Amino acid sequence: DTGVSQDPRHKITKRGQNVTFRCDPISEHNRLYWYRQTLGQGPEFLTYFQNEAQLEKSRLLSDRFSAERPKGSFSTLEIQRTEQGDSAMYLCASSTLSGGELFFGEGSRLTVL
Amino acid sequence: GENVEQHPSTLSVQEGDSAVIKCTYSDSASNYFPWYKQELGKGPQLIIDIRSNVGEKKDQRIAVTLNKTAKHFSLHITETQPEDSAVYFCAAKVPRLTFGTGTRLTIIP
Secondary structure, X not given: OOOOEEEOOEEEEOOOOOEEEEEEOOOOOOEEEEEEEOOOOOOEEEEEEEOOEEEEEOOOOOXXXXXXXXXXXXXXXXXXXXXXXXXEEEEEEEEOOOOOXXXXXXXXXXXXO | OOOEEEEOXXXXXXXXXXXXXXXXXXXXXXXXXXXXXXXXXXXXXXXXXXXXXXXXXXXXXXXXXXXXXXXXXXXEEOOOOXXXXXXXXXXXXXXXXXXXXXXXXXXXX
């Protein structure tokens, strides 16, 4: 399967714990995006990378959130000191430099107790 | 920033009938308008898109129309089938995608 893969698919954690999600994009895609989706809503943009450079961050990305793409391949999204409001589906997507179609992964669902 | 509004939030149609979902956007600089389908437990998947220099695009049973003057675009699904049941999202891009709130489409057999 050469699509976007995300790991883990589900994560249950206690409030205050740190969590990390990993995204492996389609190999030839230079751009990688993170979105957050809550129940009944559309995906909300968090941040995106072009190769290893983080080009834009949403105001939704508080100081507790950090994303990296160290070698321009896979990316990680870390949430520190999780809060119940962080419970959501975290979606990763990738695209070519033309930035047209975004190819989404299946998402990582976070539940904070 | 861009604001995308989508209507209706839920839509039920008889199998074989047509379904129409409408979106409006706020930023006149938006130049790319995709539609995504999301099935339960899966990530969104692109079904059709249109760029700002085109007014209409069709792909088999699916069509999208764009009115740049009015800043709205619509998804049309004809001859609906049970497998069309899903949540549909419109989006607009300048420079990265902003999504609407989604339409849950249910096809009644």
